[in-house]
Amino acid sequence: MAKTHEIKVERRADEGKGASRRLRRAGSVPAIVYGGELKPVSIQINHNEVWTASQHDWFYSSILDLSLNGDVQKVLLRDMQRHPFKQQIMHLDFQRVNDRETLRTAVPLHFLNQETSPAGKSSEVVITHELNEVVVECLPADLPEFIEVDLGNMVQGDVIHLSELKLPKGVEIPELKLGKEHDTAVVIAKFAKVEEEPEAEGGVAEVPAAKVAKDESQK
Template sequence: MSQKFELLAEDRPDQGKGASRRLRRTGKVPAILYGGHRDPRVIALDHDKLVHSLENEAFFSSILTLTVGNKSQPCIIKDVQRHPYRNVVLHVDLQRIIEDEEIRVSVPFHFLGEDVAPGAKAGGVISRIMTELDISCLPKHLPEYIEVDVSTLELDGIVPLSEVKLPEGVAFVGGDEMLEQPVVMISRPRREVEPEEEGEAGGQESIDTEPKED
């Protein structure tokens, strides 16, 4: 079950770039709430509290409770715009949800058994090809994450998307061609050139280039 997160917001009457800059100087983040067959609503969130919530991975794949005034609304995060190099959130998009309508969300993969996988114990390198998956489900079925078990994966082994067990009521977004896409694999480490081989090659080169005596 997803964790519970609450967001407190206030309406913002002014819009535009200038108004957004003024709002950020007061420690607020401009945001918009849309969907649910209702008109979009422009709101403002507390910046520091939002940044703290964003540090939790589950925040992005959970049903949030947004409260404006004395009314609350369930919603999900759809987009977060950040400053290119500062830890500053510039804008947030939130989507209202309706209990009996499916939503599309990107949820992370959690990889289990990497430390005991036979391929890893044999010196293989674990590569996480996919770290998240776009899914579609009703709000009540939204998972916090999707588990991928690699505890039995051998060297050169691959777990394709078709072998990942999705939770009840959850489907991935995309065509059947995605089923064979690798999610995680264990590959053999690259063979390093032996020092002896390097020495032999260097010695041969010195012999070839050495001037001949008369």
């Protein structure tokens, strides 16, 4: 069963750009909760608390419990606006979830055992992560915080596709329902090309002019 994380919020009465600026100066983040059978609600969240939460993968892919004086609503983060250069969250959008309704959201991938794999140990192989997250469908209770990808047996030439990911029970990748051409590569172990330094014309390596002059003076 997926873990949940509680985020304490407060209702905000004032709306508009001016009110949002005042909230941010006071150390809060304006946000909105929408979806389901209830009307959208404007809320505010302590910036330091939500900033700390935003440093973890679960904040983006897990079911969150928004607690308003004990009234808890289960939501998913749907949008986050950040300041262009400050470490500041400007606005958040949360969508209510229904325990009985399938949801679709992106889940991060965690890559394991890359350095200890045959490909990871070889200086002639480069392992590239083509995807860092994957969109899944499932009931809220089945939503994983992340999906592990074991690279321990990778050798040069190996490719891990979406269809090879080990998904928790009740979790599906909707992209795979569209056909084999949508079975995207997740990880590729490929030969690392080493560019050779070009030789001078005639196959003779060039010698720096300063070295030539020094050699001539010592004759």
